[in-house]
Amino acid sequence: MQKDRKPLVSVIVPCYKVEQYLPNCIESIINQSYENWELILVDDGSPDKCGDICDEYAKQDNRISVIHKENGGLSSARNAGMKIMEGDFVTFLDSDDYLHMDTLKILVGYAEKYESQLVQCDFVRGNEIKFPIWKGDEKITEYDNHTIFTKFAAKIIMCGKLYKRDLFDGIIMPEGIINEDDWTTWKLYYRASKIIVTNRPLYYYTVNPNSIMSMVKKKPDTTYYGAYDERIQFFVENEEKDLENVSRLQFCKSFLLSYSNKQLTKKQRKEIRTRFEDNWQILKTSNVVPPILKILFFGFTVYPKVVSNFLKFAIH
Numbered sequence: 001m002q003k004d005r006k007p008l009v010s011v012i013v014p015c016y017k018v019e020q021y022l023p024n025c026i027e028s029i030i031n032q033s034y035e036n037w038e039l040i041l042v043d044d045g046s047p048d049k050c051g052d053i054c055d056e057y058a059k060q061d062n063r064i065s066v067i068h069k070e071n072g073g074l075s076s077a078r079n080a081g082m083k084i085m086e087g088d089f090v091t092f093l094d095s096d097d098y099l100h101m102d103t104l105k106i107l108v109g110y111a112e113k114y115e116s117q118l119v120q121c122d123f124v125r126g127n128e129i130k131f132p133i134w135k136g137d138e139k140i141t142e143y144d145n146h147t148i149f150t151k152f153a154a155k156i157i158m159c160g161k162l163y164k165r166d167l168f169d170g171i172i173m174p175e176g177i178i179n180e181d182d183w184t185t186w187k188l189y190y191r192a193s194k195i196i197v198t199n200r201p202l203y204y205y206t207v208n209p210n211s212i213m214s215m216v217k218k219k220p221d222t223t224y225y226g227a228y229d230e231r232i233q234f235f236v237e238n239e240e241k242d243l244e245n246v247s248r249l250q251f252c253k254s255f256l257l258s259y260s261n262k263q264l265t266k267k268q269r270k271e272i273r274t275r276f277e278d279n280w281q282i283l284k285t286s287n288v289v290p291p292i293l294k295i296l297f298f299g300f301t302v303y304p305k306v307v308s309n310f311l312k313f314a315i316h
Contacts, residue, residue, distance in 0.1 A: 006036040007112070009104050009162070010087030013095050014042045014077030015050040021096035021206060022050055024129050026057050026064075028098035028204075034105035039064045040081040045071030050095070075173035075180040078158075082168065090165055092158045096208045100131045103202040107162035110196045114142060117164040117192040120155065121202040134201055143195040149186075149246045150288060153197050156185050160203040167191050182227035186247075220264050224254070225275070245286040248279040249293065256300055259308035273304060 011029055015022060029039050041054040043066060051068055058064040067080050078092060089111065093099060107119045124132060141153065148154045155161075158173075158181045167188050174183045189195065228251040235244035255276040259269065280297050283289050289297070300307045 006034070007088040007108055008086060009034070009037045009108060010081075010085035010090040010165075011037055011039045011093055011104075012042065012078055012081035012085065012090065013039065013093045014044050014074055014081070015054060015095045016044045016046045016071065016077070017048055017050070018046075018095040018208075019048040019050050019053060021208065022053050023057075025093065025095050025098045026053075028101070028131075029093070030057075030061060031101050032099070032104045033102050034108060037063060037104060038085070038087060040085060041066045042077040042081050043068045044073070044077040045069060073175060073177075073180075075177075076175045078173055079175065085165075088165055089162050090168070091162050093203075094159055094205075096206045097159065098131070098204050098206070100202045100204070104162075106198070106200070106202060110140070110198065111162055111164070114194060114196050116142075116194045116196040117167055118188065118195045119162040120153075120195065120197045121160050122199050123160055123203050123205045124201040125205045125207055127207055128204070131204055136199070139199045141197045143197060145190045145192055145195070146240075146243065148189050148192075148195050148197075149243050152246075153195075154186070154189050156181050158185055159205075163188060164192075177223050178221055179224040179227065182224045183230070186231055190243075220258065220261050220268055222268065222271070228254075242288055245283060245288045248283050249286075249289055252276055252279050252283065252297060253293070256296065256308055256311055259300075259304050260312045276300065 013025060013029075018025075026039070026041070029037065039061075041058070041064065043051040043054050051066075054064075054066045058066045065084065067077075067084070069077070069080055072080075082090065089108065091104075091107070103121070107121065110116060110119045124134075126132075143151065143153055171184065171187055173180050177183075228247060232244055232247045232251070235241075235247060255272045258264070259272055264272070276297075280301065283297070284294075296307055296311070
């Protein structure tokens with residue numbers, strides 16, 4: 001990359017059954033104050049007008065490319081976009097969400113200023129079509145590939161981050177499963193020697209009742225267990241004890257939160273308790289577990305439904 005050229009940012013947007021949200025999403029990229037970007041719209045076999053909307057915007061701006069493919073899911077669409085991307089950096093945007101007009105300028109600026117391979121921002125959640133004004137005080141924190149985990153600053157979702165392209169060398173998002181972010185994001189954090197996190201909200205997460213994640217929350221899903229098994233085993237093999245324990249801790253937290261799901265079968269409840277106990281036994285003496293969590297974890301071993309329902313009520 002030439003020093004006098006601004007880095008090219010690839011923005012990858014999978015599109016599926018979001019025709020009412022898609023124009024706002026696309027226009028949030030077109031209206032970015034940072035202009036050196038390419039937008040890759042992946043029509044993932046959408047049965048509505050998403051494909052037509054993508055094509056119309058591509059006619060208006062030569063920085064926009066469109067891929068039309070058979071439906072393969074979110075990871076399949078993202079992988080398709082990454083195959084053709086040309087950017088120095090890449091970011092992912094879901095098609096029912098949108099960005100603050102200065103998102104790319106701010107994230108690229110931090111990546112260059114701090115020579116960071118990964119920059120993470122905060123989110124806003126709601127149903128607005130315009131980004132709300134933020135009046136908070138910005139805090140910028142620098143992490144390495146250990147402290148991002150041990151300080152619990154890592155966010156598993158792929159969106160809301162700017163990645164140096166080479167972080168993805170050899171990494172392909174798993175296709176055909178739900179919770180694909182669980183399998184991928186931790187690998188990118190671990191590869192990055194320097195990570196910058198800003199508390200400034202630059203990504204707008206639209207609360208869409210028809211989104212994949214909203215539907216997933218309505219029924220139990222255990223596919224992410226394999227992601228944690230893989231992650232824990234990786235850190236065990238690489239003798240990263242603290243990162244192993246942080247992963248076990250987060251796995252245990254997921255059990256506490258999911259146990260209140262009324263649609264769980266007896267078999268699933270039994271598996272949750274067994275897996276929780278296996279990990280908790282290893283964590284009991286670890287200093288990575290905050291005292292409050294140790295109390296909750298102990299309580300869960302005795303009164304799992306009470307603790308899980310309490311957490312569900314506290315979060316909502």
